[in-house]
Amino acid sequence: MHSTNLLLEEPIRMASILEPSKTSFFPAMTKIVGTLGPKSRSVDTISACLKAGMSVARFDFSWGDAAYHQETLENLKLAIKSTKKLCAVMLDTVGPELQVVNKSETTLSLEENGTVVLTPHHGQEASSSLLPINFSGLAKAVTPGATIFVGQYLFTGSETTSVWLEVSEVKGDDVVCIIKNTATLAGSLFTLHCSQIHIDLPTLSDEDKDVIRKWGAPNKIDFLSLSYTRHAEDVRQAREFLSKLGDLSQTQIFAKIENVEGLNHFDEILAEADGIILSRGNLGIDLPPEKVFLFQKSALHKCNMAGKPAVVTRVVDSMTDNLRPTRAEATDVANAVLDGSDAILLGAETLRGLYPVETISTVGRICAEARQSLIVRGxxxxxxxxxxxxxxxxxxxxxxxxxxxxxxxxxxxxxxxxxxxxxxxxxxxxxxxxxxxxx
Structure with missing residues (x-):
């Protein structure tokens, strides 16, 4: 009878939903990682982000040079001093990321059902029919029917800033693709992701090592986000490299899981890494949509059982251009906390978004409500x-x-x-x- 009463008991009083949120005396348990960039690198904006709840600043070296990021870091130090808010520093590596190079920064318009050629020949100019890429082995890695996504941030194939391609044929080093949706690509650099394709490039590239040695070590970074981690050996090699740099011997390595290859070796990666970042942007391409939530719940459970921090990405993409998240996004943030996420990582929302401070504040409030509901639910x-x-x-x-x-x-x-x-x-x-x- 007792268990029956528990099943029938109202989990949350409806009246409590209407009560104003209360500020907790204790610091938030779910941390917020903010990516600093063009819209969030001034001292004033960073100070506001710290006050709103950002406790880790992420520096993404997929774009921008060391001098640019150093200037941002110096502004972060000034903001920390003025606000008296602690903030850790995370360096995000590039890893084996495939990129489309658009040196002239010409706006590229791709039309549905048209064709476009991906070529490793960097000397050629990017156009609506030709996209130079930074990887010479793509033609050997793909076969007709494979799917490829190109864009700056979002990867669903529905928005106008990214495009979904299907490989039709391979001609020497070139890959000919059919355009599956109309899109406009603007900027100098676009990320390219091949669904469930092994890319024969090192996880920690020579460029990554150079950045860590020349920028990470002098600045004594707290966390290294190891992009595209595929095996435990990737983490071991990164740790060995850090150990040779005296200033980074205590730096924690967070393995970023971004593809099926990383999922297949998740347990061994978890055992070796200090923490896990679930990069749902690229994983949303590698996995069918109906499988993404299963991966998230399983991975968070494993991290919780191992006692290692888990970070979830791509939660409020719409806040890049809007002041409020969608209802689905707000629910997604809360469910990530309820599933056991230790931190939420914000990328485009704070890097180039119009409302970086409001985004951090909103996500923080949702996380706090989710924590509160843990008690209400018993x-x-x-x-x-x-x-x-x-x-x-x-x-x-x-x-x-x-x-x-x-x-x-x-x-x-x-x-x-x-x-x-x-x-x-x-x-x-x-x-x-x-x-x-x-x-």
Whole structure:
């Protein structure tokens, strides 16, 4: 009867939804990573981002030179000093990323059902019928029928800033493709992604090593985002390289999972890396849409059980140009938190978006509400009730303790195989006392 009552019990009081959100005394448990760029590199804007909740600044070396990023970093230091808000620095490598080079920055218009040729010959000018790329092995990697996406940020094939191509034939080093949707490509550089195709390029390129050595080491970066991680060996090689740079011996490596190859070796990568970044933009191409949520839930669960941070990307793309997210995006952010995500990574939304500060603030509020709902749904009371001591994993204990610290609702014993956490709520206050923590 008791279990039946639990099933029938209203999980969330509807009236509580109408109550104003309350600012928690404790710092947010779900961190926000903001990518700094053209729209978010001034001291004033970075200061506002820090106040809004950004706690990690990401520097994406897929574009911009070291001098440009150094200037941004110096502005970050000034913003940290003025706001007295701590912020870590993350360097994002380029890795084996395929790119279309448009040196003249001519706007390229591609029409549906037309043809376009991808060529490795850099000397040629980009046009609506010819796209020079930075990889000479594409013709050997693809076969007719393969799908290729080209664009700056979004990869669904529906928006006008990215294009979906289908390989029709291979001619020597060139790849002839049929254009599947009308699109306009603007700018000097576009990312190219081949669905479920192995790209024979090193995960940590010579260019990446040069940037880490000349920019990362002097600035003592906190995190290295290892793009396109495909094997545990990729992480080991990156760690070996960092260890040779004395200033980066303590830098944590976050493996960025971006394709099926990385998914196939996820467990071994997780064991080797310090954290995981679920890069849903490229994964959304490699995986059928109906499989993306399964990957996310499974990967976050594995990270939680291993006690390693998990970061989710591509959550509020519409806020790049709009002041508010869609309802689906807001729900997506909350579900990522409920699934166990430790951080949300914002890319285009803060790099070139019109509302970087508002985006960080909005995502932060959604994360806070999701954390609050963990208590309302009974996660903590169920595990922390001293009458029903919970046997669970360390990662679950960590999550419960985070919730307890967030809201001051801790009372009882939480046990796991390798530790015992005894926490007690101090009267009616919001103070939580950890009585014992044993390995």
């Amino acid at each position: 996660l903590f009371p169920m595990l922390a009730d001293p009458r029903h001591p919970a046997e669970s994993t360390s990662a679950t204990n960590e999550s419960v303790l985070k919730v307890a610290l967030d809201h001051g609702k801790a009372s009882g014993v939480i046990k796991s195989h390798d530790r015992v956490v005894v926490c007690q709520k101090m009267g009616d206050s919001s103070v939580v006392k950890i009585i014992e923590l044993e390995d």
